[in-house]
Structures are given as structure tokens and as C-alpha cells.
Amino acid sequence: MPRYAMVIDLRKCIGCSACTAACSTEWDVPVGYRRTRVSHTGEIGKFPDVSASVFVDQCNHCDDPSCVKPCPTGATYQGADGIVQVDRDVCIGCGFCVEACPYDARHIDPFLKKVDKCDFCSARTARGELPACVTTCTAHAKYFGDLEDRSSEVFSMVYERGAKRIETEDVSIGPNVYYLGSERQLDLVATHYPPRQPRMPAAGEWWSQVLKPLVLTAVGATFAGQAVAFFYQLWKGEEQFEE
Amino acid sequence: MGAEATGIHTIPGHPEPLTPEQAGRMAQKQIKKHHVAMILLHWFNAAVWGMEVVTGMALITSEYFRVAPWWFIDMVERFFGGRANLLQFHIAVGLTWITVFLIYGVFGARTYLSKEVLDKEVALDRDDFWWMIIRTLRLLGLSKKPLPPQGSYNAGQKMFALVVYAMVPVIMVSGLIMTFHWFSTTVVGWAVVAHFVAVGVVVSGLMVHVYMAAVFPEEKPAFFSMFTGNVNELFAYHHHFKWWREYKMDEAAWKRKIAQKGAGAPDDDGASNKERD
Numbered sequence: 001m002p003r004y005a006m007v008i009d010l011r012k013c014i015g016c017s018a019c020t021a022a023c024s025t026e027w028d029v030p031v032g033y034r035r036t037r038v039s040h041t042g043e044i045g046k047f048p049d050v051s052a053s054v055f056v057d058q059c060n061h062c063d064d065p066s067c068v069k070p071c072p073t074g075a076t077y078q079g080a081d082g083i084v085q086v087d088r089d090v091c092i093g094c095g096f097c098v099e100a101c102p103y104d105a106r107h108i109d110p111f112l113k114k115v116d117k118c119d120f121c122s123a124r125t126a127r128g129e130l131p132a133c134v135t136t137c138t139a140h141a142k143y144f145g146d147l148e149d150r151s152s153e154v155f156s157m158v159y160e161r162g163a164k165r166i167e168t169e170d171v172s173i174g175p176n177v178y179y180l181g182s183e184r185q186l187d188l189v190a191t192h193y194p195p196r197q198p199r200m201p202a203a204g205e206w207w208s209q210v211l212k213p214l215v216l217t218a219v220g221a222t223f224a225g226q227a228v229a230f231f232y233q234l235w236k237g238e239e240q241f242e243e
Numbered sequence: 244m245g246a247e248a249t250g251i252h253t254i255p256g257h258p259e260p261l262t263p264e265q266a267g268r269m270a271q272k273q274i275k276k277h278h279v280a281m282i283l284l285h286w287f288n289a290a291v292w293g294m295e296v297v298t299g300m301a302l303i304t305s306e307y308f309r310v311a312p313w314w315f316i317d318m319v320e321r322f323f324g325g326r327a328n329l330l331q332f333h334i335a336v337g338l339t340w341i342t343v344f345l346i347y348g349v350f351g352a353r354t355y356l357s358k359e360v361l362d363k364e365v366a367l368d369r370d371d372f373w374w375m376i377i378r379t380l381r382l383l384g385l386s387k388k389p390l391p392p393q394g395s396y397n398a399g400q401k402m403f404a405l406v407v408y409a410m411v412p413v414i415m416v417s418g419l420i421m422t423f424h425w426f427s428t429t430v431v432g433w434a435v436v437a438h439f440v441a442v443g444v445v446v447s448g449l450m451v452h453v454y455m456a457a458v459f460p461e462e463k464p465a466f467f468s469m470f471t472g473n474v475n476e477l478f479a480y481h482h483h484f485k486w487w488r489e490y491k492m493d494e495a496a497w498k499r500k501i502a503q504k505g506a507g508a509p510d511d512d513g514a515s516n517k518e519r520d
Contacts, residue, residue, distance in 0.1 A: 072435055074304035074326060089327035092421045094435050095428035096305075113424030113431075200307075203432040208307040211436060215443030216310065222447045226454045229382065233460065 002146040003082045003176075004120055006134075007157040008056050010181035010189065012141035015040055015054040019133035019142060023058075026121070026132040033107050035059070035118040036133055041192045053185040055193050056142075058133075059084060059105040059118040060165075063174025066198035067097040067106065076115070082176060083122060088114050096204050102171045102195035120144065147176075154178075171195040254491045258392060258484045266477055273473040274490055276395070276465075281355070284347060285469055291340045296446060298333040302326070308439070337418045344415075364396050365405060370485070371398035392484035399455065403448045413441040 017038045029035055036058035043052050065084045068076050075091035078084050091114040098106045098115060106117040121131035125144075129135070134142045145152035157163045163178035164186050171194075179186060200208075261269070277285075300311040301319035309316075323329040348356065370391035375398045380386035396404065420426060420434035456466040464478040479487040 069306045072305045072308050073302050073330065087327065090330050092330075092431065092435065093424045093428060094421075094432040096432060098428070108428050201429065201432050203429070203436045204307065207436045207439065211440050211443075212308060212310070215440060215447075218447045219443060219450070222450045226450055229454065230458060233458070 001080050001148070003148050004061065004125070005145065005147045005154050005158065005176040005178060006058075006120070006131075007143040007154050007163045007178045007180060009141045009143070009157075010053055010055070010179055010185050012139045013038075013054045013056060013137075014139050014141075016138055018136045018138050019056065022132040022136035023118070026124075027116075029116065030110055033109070033116070035116065039193065041188050044188060051184050051188060053181065053188045055189045057103060057105065057166075057193065058177060059101075059120075060103055060175030060177045061120060062176065066102060066173055067100045070096040070100045070200060070204055072096065083120050084117075085119055085122065086115050086117060088112065091115050094203075096201060099199040099201050099204075102173070102198050103166075103175070104196070166190055166193065166195065168194050171197060254488055254495065256488070258389070258480065261477075261480070269476040269480060272476040273471075274476050274479055274487075275472055276468045276474045276479075277472045278354075279472065280347075280351065282469055282472055284343075287343060288340075291336055292445075292449065294336050295333060295340070296442065298323075298329055298336075299442065301329060302333060303439075334418075334422050337415075338422070341415050341419070344411075363394055365401055365408070367398060367401055367405075371401060374398040375402070392488075393482065393486070394489075395483055395486035397482065399451070403452050406448045407445060410441040410445045413437055414445070417441070 015038050020034055020036055020038055023029065023035045027035060036056065039055045039057070041053050041055065043050050045051055061078075061082055061084045063082070065076075065078055067084065068078055071077075071091075072094060073090050073092055075087045075089075076084065076097050077087070093108055093113045093115065095108055095115070098104075098108060101117075106115055108114065109116045121129070121133075124131060131142075131144050134144045143153045143157060145154035147155055147158060149155055154163075157180060158178050161180065163180045165175050165178055166189060167173075167175065168190075173195075175195075179189065181189070297319060301316045303309050303311070304316060320326055320329055323332060354360070370393065373391045374393060377386055377388050377390055378399065381388075381390070417434040417438040420431055421438065424431060455462050456469070461482070464474045465482075468474045476487070479490065
């Protein structure tokens, strides 16, 4: 079974946003929303000790995705190939997964009112094509492939050339978008765009921590009471004539 | 009780012991408890609840919120051929339910939802309060006191009705919010929670409702009345005395009216009836 990953070479990226445009066009992403974003750290330091980096982010299709568990209906799920998918026919637009993603890679589509995000262009890859952002990248900075395939470019970049994940000690869920760059660039990106703690909205907290246990206790207690009454009824028997 | 309760003055104000003959006669006589529209609505509602609770439980798969075991979720999902179909079915049945209740509300409000009916059939009175205490003590074997007289619905049924009246709008509105993604994402998130809690509260009461109606021996005539529309008079006398009394008063008034018509009396039950009383 393949395990898909993407590698972005920050040394090559020129920040042209062609990947964002291609993605938005390919998937009809509404204006103002993005499945993949290009950011710039701005100049850091003083001449001659100046550094800067472009950063491209999208859904990381993490090994242990924090967005899957909070989805009430199972609309967000991880396929056997590791790609985190959204079944829009099942999504109710509650936004729990949006809060849960530490990379803020999800948004609610303002027209469909359902969640949207990068799916590594599953429809294209199923046809044997590369993701739209990879084919469009003007600087050839994006690579996509199978980490299980030792002959793939991404395998070599991740396991031989040391492409890095953007993680912190607190948030380490195995993102499958890797970055190549100078040490300084990678430090800058890790400092400026670190993953945040996954959040659960208040509604979800109340549901899981308070209301679900209460409802289950109420239903369980009622059921137990009914069971006792039923066995008492069996023991007592029914009378032929009512007084 | 007097010989034959045909006149208002012979109808007892409180339950009195019956002779075996009276009890036997009353057990044979059927009196109307539910209209056909109410019976159909009840079973439509029961079918909807059965389908919606099953599909609703199977729809919640999150590790944080799941209530049904995986084998159940898989079974229901396979039956519907996928989660999308399952959700569509849940929504379709829910919208049908709302539509039917709206129609019922518009056309049946005067008959079933008037203040007079709600006061009589839903609002709790002092007898209901004591009924609940004594009923509980009797179930626990701690009391042998007779139960206070009840109207057409007993206090337990009224309590359940009040819970349902409070929760059904929550279920409907939260369902509509989720279906049509009204308002903000935050509101949709809270709607999911409200939907779950309101259904959970009703299901707790529903379990008692189903047990008392279908399994509890003393209430069996009430269960069958949801098919036939009728209960026997003896059951009404013992379990719904206040309603039985009202029925007898209406019956006595009707008999007097018929008798007056037969005697050529004017066709109104106004002054002439009062004079006669």
C-alpha cells in the first residue's frame, strides 16, 4: 500500500503562488479561501546578516491526524494510503475538525458550508497524474510521491537528503509534507509557522466531557430500573382479576 | 356507586368499590379514548423515532462522542450501503417528520393543542403530584395507599408529554440547523450537541413509556387502545377516574338530549335542560 508524501524545497520556491492559483482553479476554491497557502517570513536580521524564507503549507496528511477523531459523523477519515479525506456528503459543517488541525489547513467552504482542504489531488493521482500544485510549480520546488517506493524522488529526499517535518515537542503527529532548505531557512519556518495545539470547540468539550456521560447515565439508569421492574413483574406474576 | 350511572346525580365524585356485576359489565363496555388521527400520528411518530434513533446512533462515529458499538454502526452502514446514504435517510425521515407535525399543528391545533385540551391532558395538578409519589412508593412496595384519581392521561404520561413537548422543538430546530447549515459553524456545532442531548432525554422517557405501555400488566388496555382507539370502562374507572367521570357526565347529558328529542322537547340543551335539572 502506498504512503503518499510531498516534499517542498524552500530553496527553490520563489513565492509566486502559482500552486495556490492552480489548486484554487482545479478545485473551485472560493476567493479568499485556500487549500494551499504561500507565506513569507519577511526579512529577519540586519544587513549583512539578513535571512528570509517563503513557506508553503497545506494539509499535511499526518500519520496520526488530530482532525479525524473529533469529526462526529466520520466525514473526515484517513485512507489506507495515509491521505486524510473529507466525505462532503457526510460532513455537517460543525467545524470541530477545523479547530482540531494544528496547521490550520482546513476551512469551511462559505457556499457549501462544509469543510474543505487539500486531499493531495486524489482525483488526479487516481488517474496517474500529479497534484495540480506540483505540475504548476514554476520553480519545480514541489515533489509528490510514495514513501514506500524506494526509487521515488520523495523517498530519496526524506530518507537520504534529510527533508524535515514542521513539528514541535508538544505537537508531533507525523505530518507528511516535508521541507528541504538551508538550516537557517528551516529554523525560520519552524519558528514562524509552528503547529499550534489542537483545539476542541466548547460544544465538543461539553458534549464529550459532560453531556455524553450524563445522557448515557440517564439512559442506562432508566434501562436498569426497567430491568428491575420487569424481573419483579416476572417474580410476582400477573393477576387474572383486577381489584 | 349507584345502580346505573345514567344521570349526573348518580355519577360518583370519587372512586368507590364496585360490585362484581358492575365490574363485569364495565369490563365489557368499550369507550373511545383516541381518535384515528391520533392513533396514526402516534404510530407514525413511533416509526420515525425507531428509524431516527437507529440511524442517528450509527451516524456518530467520533471516538469522543460515539455511543453505539462498532458492530452496530457497521451493520447499519452496510444496510444503507454507505454513510452518505445513511445521513440522507436520516435527514429525509427527519424532514418528513417535521412536515407532518407542522400539518398536524396547523390543522389539529384547535382539536388537540387548545388550552383546554392541554390543561386537561398535559398540565399537572395536585392529584398528579401525589399520584407520582404514591405510584413510586407502591412500585417499591412501600405503600398500599390508593392512587389519586387521574384524568385521561396519568401523571407519568403527562410528565413524558411535557418532556417531549420541551425536547421536540429542540430536536427539530437543531436538525434543521445541521441539515441546512444555518447560522455560523459554532451554532452548527452546538446544534449537534443539542440534538444529541434532547434525543437522549426523550429516549430515557421513551424507555419508561414503552415499558409501561407494552409490558406493565396494569396498563395493557392503554397499549391496545393505541390500535383500537378504545379502552374498557373498568380500566377507565380504575386508572383514569376523572376522565371516566367526565365521560359519564357527557354520556348522561347526551342521553337526556336524546330523550328530550324523543319527547318532542325543543332542540337545545339550554334553558329547558336547566329547568329540568
